[in-house]
Amino acid sequence: MHRTEVVVTGLGAITPLGADVASTWEALLAGASGLRGDVLRGHEGLGLPDTVAGTMAVDPATLLPPVQARRLDRSQQAALAAAAQAWADAGAPEVDPDRLASAIGTGIGGVGTLLREDDVLETAGARRVSPRTVPMLMPNAAAALISIEYGARAGVYTPVSACSSGAEAIALAARLIRAGEADVVIAGGTEAATTPITVAGFARAQALSGHTADPASASRPFAADRSGFVLSEGAAVLVLESAEHAAARGARVHAVLAGAGIAADAHHITAPAPDGTGQVSAMRKALAQAGLTPGQIGHINAHATGTPVGDAAEARAIREVFGRATVTAPKAALGHLFGAAGAIEALIAVLSVEHGVIPPTRNLTAAGIGPDIGLDVVAERRDVPQEAVLSNSFGFGGQNVSLVVTGARHRASRTAPAAP
Numbered sequence: 001m002h003r004t005e006v007v008v009t010g011l012g013a014i015t016p017l018g019a020d021v022a023s024t025w026e027a028l029l030a031g032a033s034g035l036r037g038d039v040l041r042g043h044e045g046l047g048l049p050d051t052v053a054g055t056m057a058v059d060p061a062t063l064l065p066p067v068q069a070r071r072l073d074r075s076q077q078a079a080l081a082a083a084a085q086a087w088a089d090a091g092a093p094e095v096d097p098d099r100l101a102s103a104i105g106t107g108i109g110g111v112g113t114l115l116r117e118d119d120v121l122e123t124a125g126a127r128r129v130s131p132r133t134v135p136m137l138m139p140n141a142a143a144a145l146i147s148i149e150y151g152a153r154a155g156v157y158t159p160v161s162a163c164s165s166g167a168e169a170i171a172l173a174a175r176l177i178r179a180g181e182a183d184v185v186i187a188g189g190t191e192a193a194t195t196p197i198t199v200a201g202f203a204r205a206q207a208l209s210g211h212t213a214d215p216a217s218a219s220r221p222f223a224a225d226r227s228g229f230v231l232s233e234g235a236a237v238l239v240l241e242s243a244e245h246a247a248a249r250g251a252r253v254h255a256v257l258a259g260a261g262i263a264a265d266a267h268h269i270t271a272p273a274p275d276g277t278g279q280v281s282a283m284r285k286a287l288a289q290a291g292l293t294p295g296q297i298g299h300i301n302a303h304a305t306g307t308p309v310g311d312a313a314e315a316r317a318i319r320e321v322f323g324r325a326t327v328t329a330p331k332a333a334l335g336h337l338f339g340a341a342g343a344i345e346a347l348i349a350v351l352s353v354e355h356g357v358i359p360p361t362r363n364l365t366a367a368g369i370g371p372d373i374g375l376d377v378v379a380e381r382r383d384v385p386q387e388a389v390l391s392n393s394f395g396f397g398g399q400n401v402s403l404v405v406t407g408a409r410h411r412a413s414r415t416a417p418a419a420p
Helices: 021-029 066-070 074-089 111-124 133-137 141-150 162-178 196-204 243-248 277-290 308-322 338-355 411-415
Strands: 006-014 052-054 100-105 184-191 234-242 255-264 299-301 326-328 388-395 399-406
Touching (some): 021 338, 074 141, 141 184, 162 255, 162 399, 277 388
Parallel strands (some): 299 388
Antiparallel strands (some): 006 234
16 A cells, blocks of 8 residues: 655754754754753742753744734744744745645643743733733644645644653654645644743752763763753744645655554653653654664664763663664753644754754763663764664653654655756
8 A cells, every 4th residue: 555655845843952953953064052040040049949941042032023923922933933944945845735734842831921921910900911911822823824824724733741742742743644635734833931930840850960060061961970961942843745736846855764562651741651662662652653773773863861861761661773873862962842842853854954963962071971871882983874863852741752753755856856
């Protein structure tokens, strides 16, 4: 039976490392850090810990028309900015609106708006609350706004699955295309939730990094002295397309989204299953859908947030599927973008395949790799062909997503102009 191939034709991002894809990628390969200290000024009386976070390299509001920006939550601004980049990169394809969909995941949504307007309510009363409060805080707004911006009528989807949200949106997009429900899907994730309440909540859960004296070294995935993750914000968007549709319009193809696996732990609301069942299942499903064996994966873009328990659990699951695999952990440079993490790391996997390079993992030099990891963790950039990369995203609730990206086969025939 014919299987529709799903290709990536557009990339867009705004991250702590850069205002776009090129600057983010360049900084990641150079081993730079997008993490900063003292990001919650004005809240010193709340008893918050010293806060390190990854704030976007540029205010997303500056990338949009001023009137539009004022009507959007920061997470929505980021999503629209990244989508505009991705759409332009894809060549602004002409597509039947009824064959174009939007799928943008988020873990929390417009929490900044919710908190700000609640303060207005408490201090100034109900009549001063913005009439735009609800559309600015609802999690599905980013996907809906992108649908409106580009006329996408095939559906608007918003996976809200904690830290796997962005990856799940991309997996869903691929399903829509393979099911014949869409030819093109604008897919990704967005998050802007570095607020006092989220910091306090994660701090009480003992999930945040304690290495705050030097912000650039706070996020330490797979390191022996890792102590927790670093909050971050941003957005990443991919334009996914059926290979037939891309070929018909002569589109450039970055890579192929060859497989996606989704599985649940059914174990605990925050802790991963001790035996790694869900993570193993997601990776094996992604490999099976891609038609690949573990040995054909060049490296794994690990979820690896820098928590002692989480990194060890993922390493154990990876070893079960792949043995002593080669892995990289971009959160060392980017921090943890929550609902956008899976999208930006899928984008990084695409670039790894396209350019034949494995990005480095920062902050491994002082204490070295943890003895409980047992993987080949890439500490310095490696230029080596990557025909296939697997990217993991795992979230609270035991939600696991793995994506497999492969090289764009027969790329020349798809991009070459028609013969005269």
